[in-house]
Amino acid sequence: MRIFFKNIALLSIALIVMSIVLDKSYTYIHYNGAPRNIPDYIMGLKKKDSFDYVVLGSSRVLHNININLIEQETTKKGFNFGIPGSSVFEIKLSVQQIVKRKITKNIYIQIDYIWNEFYSGGECTVDWLTYINENDIWNEFHKIDKNNEYVLYKKIPFLRYCEYGSKLGFRELIMSLSNRKMSVIDDNKGFVPLFGKIKNTEKTMKYILKDEFNPHLKDIIELCEKENINLYFFTSPIYNFKGNNKVLKNSLPNYKDFSNVIPNSKYYQDNTHLNNKGSKYFTKLFMNEYLKERTHN
């Protein structure tokens, strides 16, 4: 039995050493290789990569705001940092890193029912796990880590790369090493158009917002005030929207509600996402509201 345990110890030590080495190597490549997701891209930004404005949010930003179109009309340089499935928590992580890197003075955040997500991360939290060992990022994960789940990803080397292999693992690394960055980064400045039309035009969309202030948004507002960043909130168009955004209007600074500005179904891919045609329409509204009338710092 002693020899057996000796062998098991040998294999365990090998496993631990391999995990540490792999963890360090993977993290290094994520920091230095071609970005494969938005967090990779943000973490690689330097002050020289500055933007006149950036837009953050979920897929309702990603598919709705066409940055190239704005650039053609206004010559203002921007970036769409929309991540599908993003909750306010990931938006906060993005804002913190963007502010830290001093790459813009104007931040626009899309907000809707994600207001209600107080203590959990969205499905794209995984994309940020690569950077969990950064102190400021860990501090945020620690706040939502009610089930002691994230602490395991921090403490056990390579666990996050193993468990989320499809998003952070070897196959993504090969793409990164072969310089295959996300194509939308260069071509569309983050924007991804959707094609097709809404199928069920009778379907309505309704949500009820909590009366309590979202703590992540509170942190974002405080941070931007402290760093002198112009912060704007808005709600993207929603087809057949039957709810109301009074809570957002009463709580958030510089808030603009676009939820009912596009009633025609031909501009939608589904109730909450615009199609390519709709994104052009909305981008113009967005541009006229924010980027043509104001002079940015």
Place this chain on the structure above:
Amino acid sequence: MLFNSIDFAIFLPIVFILYWFFTNKNLKLQNLLIVLSSYIFYGWWDWRFLSLILFSTVIDYLIGINLSKQESQTKRKILLWTSTLVNLGFLGFFKYYNFFLDNFITAFSFFGTNISVNSLNIILPVGISFYTFQTLSYTIDVYKRKLEPTKEFIAFSAFVSFFPQLVAGPIERATNLLPQFYTKRSFDNKNAMIGIRQIVWGLFKKVVIADTCAQYANEIFNTYEIYSSTTLIIGAVCFTFQIYCDFSGYSDIAIGSSRLFGFKLMKNFNYPYFSRDIAEFWRRWHISLSTWFRDYLYIPLGGSKVEKYKVIRNVFIIFIVSGFWHGANWTFIVWGTLNGLYFLPSMLNNKNRRHLNIIAENKNTPSLKELCFMVKTFILVVFAWIFFRAENMQTAIAYIKKIFVFSLEIERLRIERYSIEIFPLIFLLIIIEWFGRHKDFPLFKDNKYQLKTIIIILLILVLGNFSDMNDFIYFQF
């Protein structure tokens, strides 16, 4: 509980420590621990179906004891049929009820009679086909007086529910496994280390090869309409390696885990894709099921020692039943029949036992003739797997039709990150298995630093699919 889960990685060492350090002085206690662990292992999936295992165990235990006491042949037959009907009754209800009902309704509607019967929403208990066949083997062997019935209920329960092989085999014979529960097991370091290496090798096959191949096979089979001939062939080849690595990977983990507890299970796979003909393939593929059908169905039907037409009948019976055992779908029946058709010529020409040795024995490379035989067998097997993988017969036929619209174009799959590694991975597997084909499994031997094992662990860490992992395919059977 899945073998490739964190739950099992915690469960196995706990049981191991309790087994060797706390219950090792008392055989009955050790067997009881196995029973309890096995019930926890199975109940992790769905505790409600534990009652089925318990019921089968009690029935077969009591029938076994009664068979030993009974001298009247008629009463012995009644006891055998009771066990068979109870076990196959459960299997038939949970696995085949809806299939027969649907086909019954279709058949009647063909003759113009419409029957309205609702099918049931039945959950198939994991591993029911495996443990049913295992308990049946016990009753049949006791009936044939090949085995003394056990009086030790705990030992018998452990035999029926032994967790390493409970849900996907190998389907153990009572004559091999049951006596191992009667004798005190002593810890053997060498055997335990072989077990660890076999678990590592099984995991490699499952999480690196099978789960990667699954990404390709699933994408291509699910959207075969948009792909051309060459891509569809690649899809079928990917499934061929997926099913092999998935199932044999499970068997390796099962056999390896059993070794840790001092048990020896039967070999279930013996490098089947290095076979030179279909008969050899079937001697190397899912050996525990093939030999089960041979011993309990084929031979009782007369085997090959009867008139030619009866031999043909017997061959088709075992292949069709074997196909049907896999699932209640016509695709499995066609898969079985096709293999029967492949097998029959060699059987009728008495050439089915031509290749009993290892291919290219004592050589590094096969001869051209051996290579041709191997490739021909592989192509036949790949073709049959299309039926096995397809959702239904229409899909299988449409898939095959598209393959024959020849095109050399290979489309980029819609799963971007899985585009580079599949061919090197399959090549790696073939090379490792080829040079390890004379061993139980390629990692059977290693140096004192366990270097090969460490390399395989590294490959599992780097290439393993933990986020896109799939359940073991054979769980559904």
